[in-house]
Amino acid sequence: MTTQQEHVELQGIVPDHLFGKRLDQALAEMFPDYSRSRLKEWILAGNVEIAGNVCDKPREKLLGGEPIAIHATLDVQVSHKAQDIDLDIVYEDDDILVINKPADLVVHPGAGNSDGTVLNALLKHAPGVANVPRAGIVHRLDKDTTGLMVIAKTVPAQTHLVEDLQAREISREYEAVVCGTMVAGGIVDAPIGRHATKRTSMAVRETGKPAVTHYRVKEKFRAHTHLRLKLETGRTHQIRVHMAHLRHPLVGDPLYGGRPRLPKAAGDDMVQVLRGFGRQALHAAQLSLHHPVSGEWMSWQAPLPADMQSLLTILRADTKEHGVDLDTL
Template sequence: MDRVLEYEIPSEYDGANITTVLKRHFKISTNLIKDLKKYKEGIQVNGEHRRVVDFVAKGDILKITIRDTASENIVPTDIPLDIVYEDEDVLVINKPPNMPTHPSMGNYENSLANGVMYYYKSKGEERVFRAVNRLDKDTSGLMAVAKNSYIHARLGEEIQKKELKRKYMCIVCGDVEHDGTVDAPIRRADGSVINRIVAPDGQRAVTHYRVIKRYREYTLLEMELETGRTHQIRVHMAYIGHPLVGDWLYGTENHNIAKRQMLHSCYLCFTHPITGQIMEFKDEMAEDMRAFIEKLS
């Protein structure tokens, strides 16, 4: 599926080469520039094919065509999607719990990726599945999916620069006395593919938490990630003695309490790479978490 972007060259770039415009205005990576060079329609000026070393003048129309093909090995599956927002470049989806983001062993056809690929196919679009903020299988809530490699790279840069904001609601065990921050490095546990631990030789991980309400032996928290390590919230809360309710990996194994870890992506905010508009999405709490709290009240 092609995504075409056009730009009228201003006086700022009069006499500049195309590489300069691509990197400074579009903020296109070197790898994507290499992809654009592979086909005739990739880079055009005033309707004619151009090389990246060619120069442009004020008033020229620079057109780039970003080309994607369909993701291989992801089976399109008719799975209902709760689409919160969609435009030509991005999807924002409210992911339910008990749904992995990507296909895996035992979850070959029931992931969010399968559902998104079916959605694309139903619209006659060939695209690659590109998750921006990946959620664990049992974590629910807001997820952004980029529709092409350019948007995926730009939003990835926002994550690296800590410009893409993510907040979560979670229910933890115990009475959390006050707001706080956990700044503790995380790495994969020795001999495990899944399990993560806090360790001095891990990658820096920072989680901010705010107490919303206390329910005797449980506390409802709002979490904000400064970094994005695997299982970060789950590992950090267990580390300070307040594991997430229902977290069989880092907390209690009692599935009678909750059928999954009580964690929901409730807030997502980023700058749209094309329009420059601030995109802000909110979804306070998943139904099963709400039901759990109602039983405590």
């Protein structure tokens, strides 16, 4: 049995007969599937909007006819089954497990992915994680992001790793290929929160949570750049959002990248690779941390997957073919 966070999206119009009623009373009538205490928690947490404006006052009086929207999360106890799914195990001992996650593998079951996930594989490989919250998963990677993840095999190990993650004592470095030529590295210090209208997306927002990404240029191409990035924080889709914010979205990013950007006079091979790259070009290349029991500083690296290596090869060939002097960029 594990705890899963389920996103709750509710909408409705306040009926006229609720004129003068308090917000918490109105919500209890409008959404009877949820307890009064739960609805009040969501109000106080700022998860309720009246006519597009957040209202965190349960006693707010209503006039009737107002549009109501609730955007919240719910902890649900879910029982998952163990499945025989291959894991690329980079390191394992009695306390932790480090894997190199491939693309197209979801970390945790959710809507549309009830099984066939990293969690299901962990329950088969190390059945003891069933007794650890979230099956020992400390941090996640997006479905189509490849690379290194650490899993705790015991509750004490998970407690230490989560504390270290929150204290920014776990180092995570990524490699990415972005659209456009970036001349130098830098830091993106921009808060990230839920997108105002696209509820499945994140965005840079003043009201968001602090988010800091460091990046440096590894290799420049005619119309793309290979980056090395380091997370200081770990917000949902952080690298993808920050790079799009700089107007250098990741190649292949279906959510933040828009249509494939094809450079002028691109050859057929280049066009085919860019159009066919069906995921964000992002890889968790290095993971470093203090072992939760021994305290030893440990570090692992995972080479770029084949699709990103092929992408870089074609970008180098395109740059050479067009005789671009990268030192002038």
